[in-house]
Amino acid sequence: MSQEGFTIDLRALARDERNFQATVPVAALARLASTLMQPVGNLSFEFQGERDDEGKLYVDLQIQGDLVLQCQRCLEALTWSCDVQNRLLLLGPGEQVPEDELENDDADAIELEARTNLLELIEDEVILALPIVPRHENCETPAGAGVDEDISPFAVLRNLRGKV
């Protein structure tokens, strides 16, 4: 499936309460792949649209798959099971967040253009979900190696997203 097939009108999907699911190779998600130790495996995702009684549009999003990160203690590969579940409130261009949603933590409001590249959206969600300092539960620091625990760039992105 080409990138084109993943660019859809997501608000129309929600309005019609349709479902979209697919599996993509991790290597096809360049920004995510560049943060991984090995860009191998697949991610499966599903968008389920929903239109509530007031006409508000939502999608429930699920993303699953195993990603190979680098343990920040022993520096060996670490398989992390991605399991993102998020509910998005879909806003049209320029549309404000409804007042009753401002204090609602159940859904993240997101403003969309007419067409949305689903791969970019799931890539953002997975990058936000990555552990900041991935580590095995039990492993040893290699002799002489320092552990760098500087703030990850993902923490910055996470803060930006939190203000939507």
Ligand SMILES: [Zn+2]
């Ligand atoms: Zn380790």
